[in-house]
Structure formats: structure tokens, C-alpha cells
Amino acid sequence: MNRIFLIGNLTRDPELTETASGIKICRFSIAVNRSYGNTEDKKTDFFNIVAWRGLGENVAKYAKKGNKVCVVGSVELRTYDDKDGVRRTAMDVVASDVEFLTPKGYSSASSDDGYSSGYSSGSSSSSSRDSGRPQLQPFDDDSDIPF
DSSP: OOOEEEEEEESSOOEEEEOTTSOEEEEEEEEEEEEOSSTTOEEEEEEEEEEEHHHHHHHHHHOOTTOEEEEEEEEEEEEEEOTTSOEEEEEEEEEEEEEEOSOTTOOOOBOTTSSBOOOOOSOOOHHHHTTTSOOOOOOOOGGGOOO
8 A cells, every 4th residue: 555644834835837738737845844762853854745637726726835734645756867867766745635734814934843834823922823723721630530
């Protein structure tokens, strides 16, 4: 089974082109954080994504650099000869579904995880910045524990 699920931020605006036969193709890339070992150790992986036809048109129309997306698709390896004649291998993710995770109307802003989250209300106050997110209320429920 060849299936991949990625959540990350677009590193550049999507590029919509057309094949010689008129089929729309959208190319974009996303940055995905990966932690290993100690939780403070993070790496960022960059994935090239290809979306075809209507899906590609929607990505080009509604997504932009910095937006957070979830991409579901398959991995495709291709080989080619570079300008010096050296054989190279490249990996693309061919998208079968793209979910837009940045709310409509939000502009890109830097977040704590090292890349743009797309969540910004335009104010520097942390209380107004978090106003669109659910707030957890503390409570003490230890009185009902049966053990």
C-alpha cells in the first residue's frame, strides 16, 4: 500500500500550469516538522506535492504561501538526467485530497513551531490572538475517584 498523510505549511504559492493536452496540474511544496528523540530536537522536511485537474485548480485558487494544509496521497519516484547527464531520482507526493486547515480570512504569521501557522488576528496581544481557539477551563474532579 502506498499512502501518505502530511500536515504542513506551504513554502511558496502554488503554481498552476497545463499539460500539452489541456489537463491542469498544480505544483506546491509544504514544510512538515518532525521531532525525534528529545522533544526539543526538531527537523523540518520539505515535500513536493502535485495535484491534478480540479483538485489542483482548487489548491491554486484557495491556498497561498504559509497556509496550513493536510495532504493525502501517494509517493511517486521518478528518475531523470540533469543538465550534466547525471541520473537523478526525485520524490513527489501525488495528492488525492487536500484539506485547507488555515481558516478563511486569516493571514500568515510565524508560530512557535518554527514555521508559519496561518493564525493571526492582526493584534500582538496573546489574549486576542487566542480568542478564536477553544479555551480549557481548570476543574477539580478528584472527589469522585473510587480508588
